[in-house]
Amino acid sequence: xxxxxxxxxxxxxxxxxxxxxxxxxxxxxxxxxxxxxxxxxxxxxxxxxxxxxxxxxxxxxxxxxxxxxxxxxxxxxxxxxxxxxxxxxxxxxxxxxxxxxxxxxxxxxxxxxxxxxxxxxxxxxxxxxxxxxxxxxxxxxxxxxxxxxxxxxxxxxxxxxxxxxxxxxxxxxxxxxxxxxxxxxxxxxxxxxxxxx
Amino acid sequence: xxxxxxxxxxxxxxxxxxxxxxxxxxxxxxxxxxxxxxxxxxxxxxxxxxxxxxxxxxxxxxxxxxxxxxxxxxxxxxxxxxxxxxxxxxxxxxxxxxxxxxxxxxxxxxxxxxxxxxxxxxxxxxxxxxxxxxxxxxxxxxxxxxxxxxxxxxxxxxxxxxxxxxxxxxxxxxxxxxxxxxxxxxxxxxxxxxxxx
DNA sequence: TAGGTATTCTATAGAGCTATTGATAGCTAG
DNA sequence: CTAGCTATCAATAGCTCTATAGAATACCTA
Numbered sequence: 001x002x003x004x005x006x007x008x009x010x011x012x013x014x015x016x017x018x019x020x021x022x023x024x025x026x027x028x029x030x031x032x033x034x035x036x037x038x039x040x041x042x043x044x045x046x047x048x049x050x051x052x053x054x055x056x057x058x059x060x061x062x063x064x065x066x067x068x069x070x071x072x073x074x075x076x077x078x079x080x081x082x083x084x085x086x087x088x089x090x091x092x093x094x095x096x097x098x099x100x101x102x103x104x105x106x107x108x109x110x111x112x113x114x115x116x117x118x119x120x121x122x123x124x125x126x127x128x129x130x131x132x133x134x135x136x137x138x139x140x141x142x143x144x145x146x147x148x149x150x151x152x153x154x155x156x157x158x159x160x161x162x163x164x165x166x167x168x169x170x171x172x173x174x175x176x177x178x179x180x181x182x183x184x185x186x187x188x189x190x191x192x193x194x195x196x197x
Numbered sequence: 198x199x200x201x202x203x204x205x206x207x208x209x210x211x212x213x214x215x216x217x218x219x220x221x222x223x224x225x226x227x228x229x230x231x232x233x234x235x236x237x238x239x240x241x242x243x244x245x246x247x248x249x250x251x252x253x254x255x256x257x258x259x260x261x262x263x264x265x266x267x268x269x270x271x272x273x274x275x276x277x278x279x280x281x282x283x284x285x286x287x288x289x290x291x292x293x294x295x296x297x298x299x300x301x302x303x304x305x306x307x308x309x310x311x312x313x314x315x316x317x318x319x320x321x322x323x324x325x326x327x328x329x330x331x332x333x334x335x336x337x338x339x340x341x342x343x344x345x346x347x348x349x350x351x352x353x354x355x356x357x358x359x360x361x362x363x364x365x366x367x368x369x370x371x372x373x374x375x376x377x378x379x380x381x382x383x384x385x386x387x388x389x390x391x392x393x394x
Numbered sequence: 395t396a397g398g399t400a401t402t403c404t405a406t407a408g409a410g411c412t413a414t415t416g417a418t419a420g421c422t423a424g
Numbered sequence: 425c426t427a428g429c430t431a432t433c434a435a436t437a438g439c440t441c442t443a444t445a446g447a448a449t450a451c452c453t454a
Contacts, residue, residue, distance in 0.1 A: 008430080029226030030311065032411060046432050048413065110307070114227065155374060155382045162363025163356060170355065177352060185352045193390030204451090205400075229441060243402050245443065 015040060015050040016064060019057040020103035028058050028111040059119060062112045065104035066126040068097070073133050083141040084195065087160070088187050094164045095183040098171055109165050131157055138194075148196050156194055163190060212237060212247040213261060216254040217300035225255050225308040256316060259309045262301035263323040265294070270330050280338040281392065284357070285384050291361045292380040295368055306362050328354055335391075345393050353391055360387060
C-alpha cells in the first residue's frame with residue numbers, strides 16, 4: 001500500500017467507494033450487492049474477489065470514514081488554536097466533507113450499528129479517540145477559563161457532534177440554506193453557548 | 198375509535214407498539230415480521246390481520262410518533278411562554294419522551310425514509326407543521342428582540358431539532374449522564390447561543 | 395346453546411439476496 | 425510463445441423473509 005498502488009489496490013478502493021455510495025443511498029440493509037457491482041461495472045459475484053462479505057464492505061466504509069475524521073481532528077488540534085478558532089475550523093471542515101465524502105459520513109452515522117459488536121472493535125477505538133480528543137479540547141479550554149464552569153465537557157462533546165451529524169440527514173434535501181451560512185451560524189450559536197462572559 | 202375501544206382497536210395499537218419496538222431495535226430493514234409477531238404472542242402470518250404489509254406498520258409507527266410531537270408542541274406554544282421557558286419545556290418534554298416513547302421517536306428518526314415518497318405524504322405534512330411551528334416561535338421571539346438579529350430562524354430550527362434528535366442515538370448506551378442534566382445543559386448552551394446579549 | 399363473527403393458525407408460494415464454485419479471458423514475465 | 429497469475433464471469437445453492445389462503449378455534453350474542 002505504501003509503494004505504488006497496484007491495480008488491485010486501486011480497484012479495492014473503488015469498491016469501497018461504490019459500497020459507500022450505495023449504502024449511503026439505501027442504507028445497509030436496504031442496499032444490495034448488485035447495485036454495488038453495477039457501479040463498478042462488474043457482476044455481483046465478482047465483488048467477492050474484494051470482500052469476504054457485504055458486512056466486511058460496510059466495515060471498511062465505516063472505518064475509513066471515522067479514521068479520516070480522527071486524523072483530521074488530530075491535525076487540527078496540533079495547531080493549538082484558541083477554542084473559538086478550533087471550533088470554527090472543525091465545523092468548516094465537517095461541512096466541507098459533507099460535500100466531499102458525504103457517503104462515508106452518512107454510512108458511518110446511520111449504519112455502523114449494523115456491524116455486530118464483536119466486529120466493531122477498531123471502529124469503536126477510533127470513535128472513542130475522536131470523543132476523547134474533543135473532550136480534552138473542552139476541558140483545557142475550561143481550565144483556561146474560556147468555557148463556563150458549570151458546563152460538562154462530555155455534554156459539550158455530545159452537543160457538538162450531535163449538531164454536526166444531524167446535518168447529514170437533511171443537507172441533501174432541496175433547501176435554500178448554503179453550507180457556508182449554516183456552518184457559520186452553528187458556530188456562532190455553539191460558541192456563544194459555551195464561551196464564558 | 199372515539200367511543201369504547203374494541204378488542205381489535207386495542208390489539209391494533211399493541212401491534213403498532215410491537216412494530217415500533219422491533220423496528221427501533223433492529224432498524225426497519227434489519228427487522229423481521231416474526232419478531233413483531235412474537236412480541237404479540239401470535240404467529241407471523243397473523244400479523245396481516247392488522248397490517249396489509251410490513252411497510253404499512255412502519256408508516257403507522259412513524260405517523261404516530263410525529264403526530265405526538267406536533268400536538269405536544271402545539272400545546273406548548275398555546276401557553277405563550279417566553280422563549281427561554283418554551284425551549285426549556287420543549288427539551289424537557291423531548292427528553293422525557295425518550296424514556297416513555299423512545300421506540301416511536303427512534304423509528305421516526307432513523308427509518309421514515311424507508312417509506313417510499315409517494316406514501317410519505319401525511320408524515321411529511323406533520324413534519325412540515327412541526328418545523329413551521331418552531332420557526333414561528335423563533336421568528337416572533339426575534340421580532341420581539343429576544344433573539345440576535347443575525348441568526349436565521351430556519352437554521353435555529355435545524356440546530357435545535359438536530360440537537361434533540363441526535364440524543365436518540367446515544368442515550369441508551371451505558372453512560373453516566375442523566376437525562377435531567379443533559380436536558381438542562383443543552384438548554385443553557387442553546388439559549389445562551391441564540392438569545393440577545 | 396347454536397350460529398355467526400372475530401381472531402389466530404398452518405402451510406406454503408415465491409421473491410430477493412448473499413455467497414460459493416469452477417470456468418475463462420487478459421496480462422505479464424521469462 | 426507459454427505458463428502462471430489476476431480479475432471477472434456464469435450459474436446456482438440455499439437461506440430468509442413477506443405475504444396469501446384456507447382451515448381452525450375462540451368469543452359473543454341472541
